[in-house]
Amino acid sequence: MNRQMKINIITALLTVVVGLVVGMIIIAIIGSNPWSLLNAIYEGTFGSVVNFGNWISISVPLALTGLAVAIGYRAGLFNIGAEGQFQMATIASILVAVTSPFNGLITILLVIIVGIIVGALWALIPGILKAYYKINEVVVTIMMNWIALYLTNYFIVVHFHTSTNLTQTPIIPSTVSLNLKWLTNLTNGSNINAGIFILMLAAIFYWYSVEKTTFGYEIKAVGNSSEAAIYAGIDSKKRIIQTMCLSGAFAGLAGVVYALSAPGYQTTLSVFRGFGFDGITVALLGQLSAIGVILSGLLLGGLRQAGIFMQIQQIPKEISDIIIGVILIFSALSPIIIKKIMKKKGDANE
Amino acid sequence: MYAVEMLNVTKIFGHFKANDNITLQVEKGEIHALLGENGAGKSTLMNLLFGFYSLDGGEIKINEQKVEITNPNIANDLKIGMVHQHFKLIKPFTVAQNITLGSEITRNKKIDINATNKKVQNIIDQYDFNLKATTKVEDLTVGEQQKVEILKMLYKEAEILIFDEPTGALTPQETIELLNTIQRLQNKGKTIILITHKLQEIKAIAHRCTVIRRGKSVATVFVNDCTEEKLAELMVGRAVNFDVNKVDKNPTKDILQIENLTMYNSFGSKTLDDVTLNVQYGEILGIAGVDGNGQSEIVEAITGLQQVSSGTINYISNDIKHDITKKSIREIINLGIGHIPQDRHKHGVVLEFSVAENAVLKRYYKSPYAISGRLNKNKFNSYAEKLILENDIRTPHGVKSLTRDLSGGNQQKLIIAREIAEQPDLLIAVQPTRGVDVGAIENIHQSLLKERENDKGIILVSLELDEIMKLSDRIAVMYDGRLMGIVDAKTATQNQIGLMMAGGGTNE
Numbered sequence: 001m002n003r004q005m006k007i008n009i010i011t012a013l014l015t016v017v018v019g020l021v022v023g024m025i026i027i028a029i030i031g032s033n034p035w036s037l038l039n040a041i042y043e044g045t046f047g048s049v050v051n052f053g054n055w056i057s058i059s060v061p062l063a064l065t066g067l068a069v070a071i072g073y074r075a076g077l078f079n080i081g082a083e084g085q086f087q088m089a090t091i092a093s094i095l096v097a098v099t100s101p102f103n104g105l106i107t108i109l110l111v112i113i114v115g116i117i118v119g120a121l122w123a124l125i126p127g128i129l130k131a132y133y134k135i136n137e138v139v140v141t142i143m144m145n146w147i148a149l150y151l152t153n154y155f156i157v158v159h160f161h162t163s164t165n166l167t168q169t170p171i172i173p174s175t176v177s178l179n180l181k182w183l184t185n186l187t188n189g190s191n192i193n194a195g196i197f198i199l200m201l202a203a204i205f206y207w208y209s210v211e212k213t214t215f216g217y218e219i220k221a222v223g224n225s226s227e228a229a230i231y232a233g234i235d236s237k238k239r240i241i242q243t244m245c246l247s248g249a250f251a252g253l254a255g256v257v258y259a260l261s262a263p264g265y266q267t268t269l270s271v272f273r274g275f276g277f278d279g280i281t282v283a284l285l286g287q288l289s290a291i292g293v294i295l296s297g298l299l300l301g302g303l304r305q306a307g308i309f310m311q312i313q314q315i316p317k318e319i320s321d322i323i324i325g326v327i328l329i330f331s332a333l334s335p336i337i338i339k340k341i342m343k344k345k346g347d348a349n350e
Numbered sequence: 351m352y353a354v355e356m357l358n359v360t361k362i363f364g365h366f367k368a369n370d371n372i373t374l375q376v377e378k379g380e381i382h383a384l385l386g387e388n389g390a391g392k393s394t395l396m397n398l399l400f401g402f403y404s405l406d407g408g409e410i411k412i413n414e415q416k417v418e419i420t421n422p423n424i425a426n427d428l429k430i431g432m433v434h435q436h437f438k439l440i441k442p443f444t445v446a447q448n449i450t451l452g453s454e455i456t457r458n459k460k461i462d463i464n465a466t467n468k469k470v471q472n473i474i475d476q477y478d479f480n481l482k483a484t485t486k487v488e489d490l491t492v493g494e495q496q497k498v499e500i501l502k503m504l505y506k507e508a509e510i511l512i513f514d515e516p517t518g519a520l521t522p523q524e525t526i527e528l529l530n531t532i533q534r535l536q537n538k539g540k541t542i543i544l545i546t547h548k549l550q551e552i553k554a555i556a557h558r559c560t561v562i563r564r565g566k567s568v569a570t571v572f573v574n575d576c577t578e579e580k581l582a583e584l585m586v587g588r589a590v591n592f593d594v595n596k597v598d599k600n601p602t603k604d605i606l607q608i609e610n611l612t613m614y615n616s617f618g619s620k621t622l623d624d625v626t627l628n629v630q631y632g633e634i635l636g637i638a639g640v641d642g643n644g645q646s647e648i649v650e651a652i653t654g655l656q657q658v659s660s661g662t663i664n665y666i667s668n669d670i671k672h673d674i675t676k677k678s679i680r681e682i683i684n685l686g687i688g689h690i691p692q693d694r695h696k697h698g699v700v701l702e703f704s705v706a707e708n709a710v711l712k713r714y715y716k717s718p719y720a721i722s723g724r725l726n727k728n729k730f731n732s733y734a735e736k737l738i739l740e741n742d743i744r745t746p747h748g749v750k751s752l753t754r755d756l757s758g759g760n761q762q763k764l765i766i767a768r769e770i771a772e773q774p775d776l777l778i779a780v781q782p783t784r785g786v787d788v789g790a791i792e793n794i795h796q797s798l799l800k801e802r803e804n805d806k807g808i809i810l811v812s813l814e815l816d817e818i819m820k821l822s823d824r825i826a827v828m829y830d831g832r833l834m835g836i837v838d839a840k841t842a843t844q845n846q847i848g849l850m851m852a853g854g855g856t857n858e
Contacts, residue, residue, distance in 0.1 A: 213723050214715045217707070224702040230655065231689070231697040233680030233712045 008287050011334045016299060017287060019327035023319050032315050037306065040313070044305025053183070053190025055298075055305045057261060061086070062252035062304075063297025065279025067206045068119075068247045070288045072137075074210055075243040076223035077130065081141025082251040083276025084148030085122040087269075089115040089255025091152045094266055095160065097172040097259065104175035111176065112198075112256050119252015120245040122148065127244030131237040138243070153198040153268040167268040179261040195257040199294070202253055206291035209246075219243050251276060253256065274321075281324055284331035300324060353378040353413060353510055353541040356591055360407030361394050370565040371408070376510075378413070381532065381542045385585050387788060392545050395562070396512060400425045400432065412510075425624070432512040437495050439487050445498055446470040446483040449505045466623070468679055469494040474502055477534065490769070492552050492640065493524035500531065510661040511535060512543045517551060521640050522815060522848035529555050546581075547585070547788070549578040561585055584663030588786045594795055597803050601630035605776050605807035606652070611661035613647045622647045623831045625661070628704045629776065632805040634798065636822030636839065638815060639851055645811045645832040646692060649778055652809075653689045667775055680684035683712055687772030690766055690782050690804070700763040706749040708764060709734035741767040742793075764795075770797055775856040777801055780811040795821060811815055813846060829853040 045055045051323035065082045072079035090133050093115045100107040126140035164216070178193035210216040221229035222236045222243075227235050254275060259266070278300050287294030303324055307317030361369040369391045376382040386392045399405045399410065401419040410417055413430045439448050446467045449829050457465045470483040471695040475743045479497050487495060491555040496516065503511055513532065517525045529730040533555055536542055542555060550572055552559055560570045569584050606629040613622040622644045627800055637645050650656035656676040665672045667686055674682050683689075693696035699708045710719050710730050718729050734749040743763045745751040753761060766782060779798060783791045798821060801808055812818050817840055818825055827834045827850040834850040 177678065189457060212725055214720045215723065217714055217725060221700050221703070221711075225696070225700045228698065228700045228711070230652075233683050233692060234677070235678070294388075334750045 002263040007338055011166055011338055012285055012287060012292070012296070012331075015327055015330040015334060018330055019323045022094040022098035022326045023323040026319060026322060027315055030315070031345070032313070036310065036313050037319065038313060040306040041302055041313075043309040044307075045302045047309075048188075050188045050190045051188075051209045051305065053187030053192035055301055057191040057193060057195060058304050059144070059200045059298045059301025061254040061258045061275050062278050062282055062300050063199050063294050064202060064257060065251050065275050066282030066286055066297050067138070067279075067290070068250035068254065068276075068295055069279045069283035071206060071210065071219075071244060071250065072247040072290055073283060074223050075219035075240060076226065077240065077244060077247065078138050079123065079126075079141055079244065079247045079251075080138050080280070081123060081126060081144050081276070082247070082254075082279045083272050084141065084145035084273070085119040085248040086255040086258070086276045087118040087152055087249035087272070088122045089143070089159075089167070089252035090187075090259045092118040092168050093153060093171055093256045093259035093265075097176045099223040100176070104173075106259065107176045108178070111260060112253070115252045115256035116249045117247040119250070119255060119306055121248070123244045123248025123251070124241065130244065131240040145276070149269060149272060152266070156266065156268050171265045172260065172264040174264075176260060177262075177264060178257065179196075179262075191262045193261055195261060198253065199297075203252060203290040203294055206250070206293075210290075215242075221340065251279070254279075278324060281328040281331060285327055285333075320340055351378050351414060352376060352411065354543070355411040355414070356395065356399065356408065357411065357681055359395065359398060359409035359410070359709075361391075361398060362406045363404055367565050368627045369398065371584070372562065372567040373565065374560050375406075375570070376541060376543060377558075378541050380557045381536050381537065381555050383556035383559040384543055384545045384562065385547065385549075385552060385581060388548065388587060390585075391565040393479060393564055394512075394565075396432070396514070396543075397547065399430065399512075426506065429507060429509040430512070431506060431508030431510070432514060433496065433499045433503065433516055435480050435518060437499055440493055441488040442486060444484050444486050445474075445490075445501075448487055448498055449473075449483075449501050455504070470501070473501060477501075477504065477531075477538070479531075491524075492519050493521070493527060496520070496528065497531070500535075502675070510541045512545065515547070516548070517548065519641055520814070521851055522844050524553075536737070539676075543659055549581050552581065553578060554557055555765070563587055582788060583640075588707050588766060588789075590788055590841040591603045594799060595606060596799060596821075599632045599707055599802065599823070601632040603631045604628045605631050606809075607664040608648070608652075611648070611651060611658065611663065613651060613656065613659050621831050622651070625831075625833045627826055627833060627836060629807045629809055631775075631807050632802060633823040634802050634808040634810050636818035636825040637811045637828060638808060638818045638825050639828035641813055643828045643851075646780070647831070648828075649689070649692075649780055649809070649811060651675070651798045652682075652778060653687065654682045658818055665690045665776065683772075686773075686775035688769040690769050690777070690779040692780040692784075694758070694761055694765055699761055699812070701752070701754040703753055704750050705738065705743075705745055705753055705756070706730040706734035707762065708753050709737050709749070709768055711741070711768065734753045737764070737767045737771060743767065747835060759790050762786050763790065766794060766797060770801065774806065776807040778809045778811070781813065781815060782810070783812075783814070815847060819844070819847070827851055 024037050028034040044051055046052060063103055065086060068082045069079055093111045096111045096114045097107060100110055102110065122144060126137045126144060129135040129140050130137045154170055157166050162170050178195050180194050183192050218234045219239050221232065221234055222239050226236050244347055280302055282293055282296045285296035303320045307320035310319060311317045352375050356372065356374040358371050359372045360367065372395060374395065374571065384392055394589050399419065401421045401424055404420065410419060414514050417428060442673060449470050450466050455469060467483045474481050474483060479501065481494060481497055487498060493682060516528060520528060532542055546552060556573045558570060559573050559581065561568050563585060609626050611622055611625045615621045625648065637648065639645050647656065651658050651744055654677060663674050665674045665685055673686060693700060693814060707730060708724060710733060713719055718726060718728065731749050738745060738749060741763055746755050782794050786794065798810065810818060810821055822839045824836050825839050825842060825847060826836045827847055829851060837847065
């Protein structure tokens with residue numbers, strides 16, 4: 001087991017290195033200094049206290065969508081729809097935050113509950129279709145992402161915009177923001193907020209349910225061999241739907257954190273914000289473990305931060321996306337590579 | 351003169367010697383049996399002969415010429431052919447199309463179907479195969495499909511024919527026919543290597559037999575000079591007890607009553623047709639039949655894995671009748687029905703789980719393994735440790751080993767140990783000894799008989815007629831989804847059951 005873990009960590013690190021090297025090569029090709037990538041990553045993360053705070057802040061929703069994808073993966077479900085679940089939860093959160101008659105703290109709790117439920121409900125549909133009609137969840141969740149995107153655009157433009165700007169929601173009241181004064185002051189006014197505590201609770205919840213409960217045992221059985229799970233008397237249909245909803249709930253929670261962070265409003269979108277999609281990379285790179293997901297969430301947050309600082313140096317920030325893409329490909333391949341390595345070593349050990 | 355000589359052949363995977371200095375010499379025109387347990391190295395040896403693996407030591411001679419077989423095409427050119435255990439046929443194609451596949455007869459770059467049919471029919475007639483070149487393979491029986499496989503080799507003019515466990519899927523009658531065919535091929539001058547673990551077949555047709563044990567060739571014997579017991583001893587490395595001790599039992603009480611059970615598959619065709627049978631406390635009911643004649647459907651109906659279309663299944667425990675057709679799988683398990691499934695990889699274990707996790711597959715949610723949803727993995731481990739100790743299950747690193755890393759035989763032992771430890775009143779064992787070596791078979795048979803002795807009901811589904819006849823009290827024979835009859839195991843003959851398995855004569 002220990003050896004397996006070592007190999008897992010080494011492959012994850014190698015994956016990141018390969019991603020960074022590819023990014024540097026591309027920067028070199030477009031005629032800039034490849035080392036500026038590493039410089040930008042450093043600037044965006046540890047470069048200053050403010051940057052550090054912003055880095056943590058952007059990483060939190062990424063890690064949460066990472067948990068969303070990871071829990072699905074445990075049950076053999078590929079939730080590509082974290083993006084849509086995130087999107088629906090974000091708009092619902094802002095709506096509740098803006099219209100709630102209650103005071104700050106109660107509203108925040110209400111937003112969290114609503115966001116989780118909306119995310120879960122958006123995942124319920126592909127869950128039911130998968131469990132009862134064997135319709136591939138990948139296809140359904142992709143479709144549902146687009147529905148979420150245009151539904152929220154429609155909602156903003158037609159029903160939920162400011163008096164001056166048709167494409168922007170009202171701003172949430174500052175009393176429902178997740179900002180904590182002491183954290184803001186500590187980081188010279190960065191965006192860091194109570195989201196990190198939400199992430200920690202979510203990560204503990206994830207670890208506990210997957211590793212310590214019968215529910216976790218059952219979804220892993222379903223994910224690895226649904227036939228054996230059924231044979232053992234596990235209600236695999238129910239577990240598939242529950243896992244899908246739980247996955248949506250994590251994505252919804254990411255939406256809540258995003259909505260209640262700066263800037264505190266949402267605009268109509270022509271492309272996805274990518275939090276759900278990056279969640280796939282986060283989950284796979286983190287090898288589905290709670291700690292791994294948090295670490296790779298921080299890494300992807302760091303790359304997003306680096307994008308900002310590359311732009312300052314006239315390097316397109318999309319390089320970050322390329323790196324994330326390369327990391328995703330190699331993370332997806334890594335189980336195969338690991339198996340090959342283990343096999344070779346296994347042969348040699350026998 | 352030797353047709354095939356594999357001299358001091360060695361094949362090493364890592365530090366594991368799959369073949370260790372094996373010598374196999376097959377005379378031209380003889381039927382040479384290759385006998386060995388699962389994992390003894392038979393397949394590796396044949397894969398070397400076919401060029402799938404490269405030699406780590408030794409040499410291969412074909413017709414006394416040293417050869418380097420580095421890929422299967424070379425084996426083909428040397429006129430070596432093989433009938434695999436699992437047929438490699440394209441079902442919607444005709445016999446002739448399947449046989450000529452890969453070396454089609456063409457005219458103007460188009461397949462000449464008439465010439466193909468004619469040529470294939472010639473070969474069929476030449477070997478008395480009683481087939482039509484134009485029949486589609488999907489319309490053939492398993493035995494006939496095997497003939498197509500044999501014809502594929504003959505079409506390629508193979509002189510050295512290898513049969514890999516050829517009788518596994520055949521009825522007794524088909525087996526006899528196949529053995530006759532093999533003898534006929536030998537009479538026409540072909541050299542034959544027969545890979546098998548069935549001693550009767552070796553006794554019936556082979557001239558000499560090479561026995562392989564743990565990667566080494568232990569002996570080459572003349573079959574006529576050797577008893578079955580002697581062959582088994584050579585194969586396993588110790589004396590094997592073929593007889594089973596069956597205590598006399600007079601079962602009177604039913605544990606299971608199946609009435610008018612009918613099932614359909616997802617395409618709407620009938621898979622079980624009005625089956626009525628009962629199982630009693632303290633008996634082993636064998637279900638015989640060629641694979642795919644409704645045995646799995648009966649099992650899946652009882653265990654709840656498949657929805658019943660019509661009919662009833664009553665399970666009687668403590669004098670209470672439970673209709674289990676509407677119950678969930680877990681309810682059925684908890685009523686006391688255990689199940690050793692046919693496909694251990696698909697149903698029996700989660701391969702990515704540890705041995706401990708698989709040991710508790712049916713009790714992980716019960717106290718003390720879980721208390722209000724919280725798992726206690728220490729209890730998993732101690733329970734599994736007990737199971738592997740008591741049942742001699744060999745694991746690479748104890749109960750934390752991945753189940754995938756266990757050998758097939760040990761995986762099967764784990765499943766059987768788990769199911770029996772659940773103390774079911776009705777145990778359904780489907781092919782419990784498939785892919786398990788002779789020594790372990792003995793133990794599995796003993797376990798089943800012990801359950802019988804303890805007054806449990808047992809359903810034994812097996813494709814090995816010997817196994818069924820040896821262990822069962824009564825034998826139900828299935829053909830085409832129908833129950834052809836139930837016979838008394840004490841008085842039934844192989845022949846009678848074989849006929850019923852083929853849809854003929856019932857027990858009058």
